[in-house]
Amino acid sequence: MAVPAPEASPIMEFLQPTTWVEALEAKAAHPDAVPIAGGTDVMVGINFGHLRPSLLLDLTRVGDLQEWSTEDGVVRLGAGVSYARVITELGDRLPGLAMAARTIGSPQIRNRGTVGGNLATASPAGDAHPALLAADTEVEVASVRGTRRIPVADFYTGVKRNAMDADELIAAVHITPPSGPQQYSKIGTRNAMVIAVAAFGLALHPDRGAVGTGIGSAAPTPRRAPAAEQFLAGELAGAGLWESRGELPAETARRFGELVADAAAPIDDVRGTAGYRLHALSVMARRALTWAWTDYRTDYRNNAAKEA
Numbered sequence: 001m002a003v004p005a006p007e008a009s010p011i012m013e014f015l016q017p018t019t020w021v022e023a024l025e026a027k028a029a030h031p032d033a034v035p036i037a038g039g040t041d042v043m044v045g046i047n048f049g050h051l052r053p054s055l056l057l058d059l060t061r062v063g064d065l066q067e068w069s070t071e072d073g074v075v076r077l078g079a080g081v082s083y084a085r086v087i088t089e090l091g092d093r094l095p096g097l098a099m100a101a102r103t104i105g106s107p108q109i110r111n112r113g114t115v116g117g118n119l120a121t122a123s124p125a126g127d128a129h130p131a132l133l134a135a136d137t138e139v140e141v142a143s144v145r146g147t148r149r150i151p152v153a154d155f156y157t158g159v160k161r162n163a164m165d166a167d168e169l170i171a172a173v174h175i176t177p178p179s180g181p182q183q184y185s186k187i188g189t190r191n192a193m194v195i196a197v198a199a200f201g202l203a204l205h206p207d208r209g210a211v212g213t214g215i216g217s218a219a220p221t222p223r224r225a226p227a228a229e230q231f232l233a234g235e236l237a238g239a240g241l242w243e244s245r246g247e248l249p250a251e252t253a254r255r256f257g258e259l260v261a262d263a264a265a266p267i268d269d270v271r272g273t274a275g276y277r278l279h280a281l282s283v284m285a286r287r288a289l290t291w292a293w294t295d296y297r298t299d300y301r302n303n304a305a306k307e308a
């Protein structure tokens, strides 16, 4: 029997702008072009045959995307900054995101992979999302039509779907450095190179008496746990704990964990059951809160005393 000839692979064109304006013009002229930054998602898609773009838009030569800066105390993190740089250059300013970044892939993946790429892929399991959600991040997207900022909670619109229009690119994310401790917790089948079975990000904002949360791998999109946030902020304010930095009642931490799990909508899949994910989330949230509160009572008080 004759073996059929392999299908001829279609030609893949490659655009390589060197400025942000050129990149936006290229995306406007070719809305179907697939941007590529670190390539750690795009190349997997191409290699496995899930993705066969006719046009790739390489963003690695666009200098603006590789930079971060601080404006009015808010960090503007270029979409093309790698996880490795988030860890080494911004670990003190963005501790929650740096903790999440340390759990991503391997050193090779952290050297190539970017927060912009994680956002655009918008996988429910992406590790940057819970940290970005907990920190009230805004995503700056741009096109030749102009620039707009999207609260990160509104950026995720479905499984691997996001709020960008076809002619838009992610320019940066805007993150306010925290006034209190942040934590990130991830459960996987091993300690490294693993997609999260469930993940949780927490940020305490004592300057405004607020709490931020982010849930990963336990709903169609990354999402916050608003009832848990309101419950905890109310308990901390009601008992005067923000000021006293007193001990956190165990019942408060337990209920917080329960409300975080209530906000999730996980499925059974090859990595874990929905029931396991809910249990894991409640435990991770309780532990993350306990760690963050211990930090708030110790390091943060000492730091505040040093500053006074």
Ligand SMILES: Cc1cc2nc3c(=O)[nH]c(=O)nc-3n(C[C@H](O)[C@H](O)[C@H](O)COP(=O)(O)OP(=O)(O)OC[C@H]3O[C@@H](n4cnc5c(N)ncnc54)[C@H](O)[C@@H]3O)c2cc1C
Binding pocket: 034, 035, 036, 037, 038, 039, 040, 041, 042, 043, 044, 059, 079, 080, 103, 104, 105, 106, 109, 112, 113, 114, 115, 116, 117, 118, 119, 120, 121, 125, 126, 127, 128, 168, 169, 170, 171, 193, 194, 195, 196
């Ligand atoms: C071995 C391995 C391990 C991994 N481990 C993890 C892990 O532990 N946790 C985790 O979260 N992820 C993991 N990933 C996935 C991947 O590394 C991350 O999602 C990473 O953040 C993708 O960033 P990138 O720059 O490589 O994106 P790319 O692959 O370049 O692009 C990803 C998507 O973003 C789009 N894009 C990129 N930049 C822009 C932009 N500026 N504007 C608009 N669209 C843009 C691309 O078109 C594409 O759709 C892993 C991947 C591999 C191969």
